[in-house]
Amino acid sequence: MSASPPENSSAVDTSAVSSGSARRPVSSVVITGLGVISPLGNTPDELLEALHAGQSGIAPFKQVPTEAFSTSHGAEATAFTGHINDYGPLEKALQRTIRKGSKVMCREIEMGVASAQLALYDAGFNSEVFDRDRIGVLFGSDYIMSLPEEYTEGIAACIEDGKFNFAKWGQSGLPKVNPLWLLKYLPNMPASHIAIYNDLRGPNNSLTLREASSCAAIAEATSTILRGHADALVVGATGSRIHPLRTLHASLQETLAADREPCSEMSRPFDATRDGSVLGEGAASMLCESREHALARGATILGEVLGYGTSAVGESGGPRPIQIAIANALRATLRSAQNAGLGDVPIGHIHAHGLSDVDVDRDEAAAICEVFGDSSSQPPVTTAKGHFGNLGAGSGMVEIIASLKSLGANLFPIRNLQSLADDCPINAVTESGVSAGDSFISVNVTPQGQAAAVWIRREG
Incomplete structure (x- = not known):
């Protein structure tokens, strides 16, 4: 029931890496397939072309009502309809x-599964x-929230005199809720569906670390393969900040960018006029393999x-926990x-978080300076969030694919960075022509x- 491989993929003798044979030591973990669902297209090439063209995925919301929120714009993956062709x-x-x-x-899980199927096909899985x-x-994923309409009939059955009667919920309300509703929203379901659809019987794990999920998933997958526990892993993340309740939570708990005209200028990473993040959605996956397994199958x-490196720093860690956590993750990655x-490889560029939040951008810039020195000694720094804002857990993987596809060529500039903020002294990429x-x-x-952070180089 697997996807058919590309025509140039051929079966090879993999007896050296079959389950019944002795296993060779794993020298490194490599990437052999990519899949993406994003506000800028549903292939890695579409994504990269849009980034270089300076396109924005930010537009008026279509999935959520705009009247109730402090912002009415975001970056939706409009090309993803959920149709089977999207897989x-x-x-x-x-x-x-x-x-x-x-x-x-639910939509988040569909996007994640679709990105995984695209990555498996790209890798020639069979x-x-x-x-x-x-x-x-x-x-990886965000915490996934149910849509309010899942409970509409049940709640309506418990209304008496204009008020909700809790005593009626068990007998009258709950039976009207789809008994399988929870399966649509559990954060471990992307990994479960991908494994079931493709009959993947190896290690299976789910991480719910919000925006850090993508890099953390690659870190854990790399460790798992290096330990010899798997030959290959489908690694990905999915997220959405565009949801009737999730959008409401974000507008109450975070600083979102004010609506602008044009809305494509709302996300302004590291810019002096930045005023908050922009909500988006997306997913991406890759196939990671031991180098030996990849070479054996051609x-x-x-x-x-x-x-790779990770770090968690709370308020007790100091006055600037975000700065400390990012600096720790970067140092751990180098270490x-x-x-x-492998530490002698030159770092071609840094793909920053670049949230466009005043405080987070300041702290991230400080962390980059702390680890790499002032802007004159830093690698070039870019971020894709100026194009599509914060995709939640899916952001990191979409950004990683964008950077991986850029290696050996030029970088895309940071969109909307017109005046680098004084509190963000980084080697920001503001023009085309900078080598990745x-x-x-x-x-x-x-x-x-x-x-969480990862360090990846291109092959060859």
């Missing part, structure tokens, strides 16, 4: 299975090449994971690469101080 080329049996499963998948007992899933290697004997280099570090952080 890429699939065998008929798998198409039927996913269509049936969509009844218990049962002749992969030992299904040795390939698994590691997926895969095209797109990149190699050099290092892990050095420990693996052959490796990059990507970093993301949550409002609670959970940071």
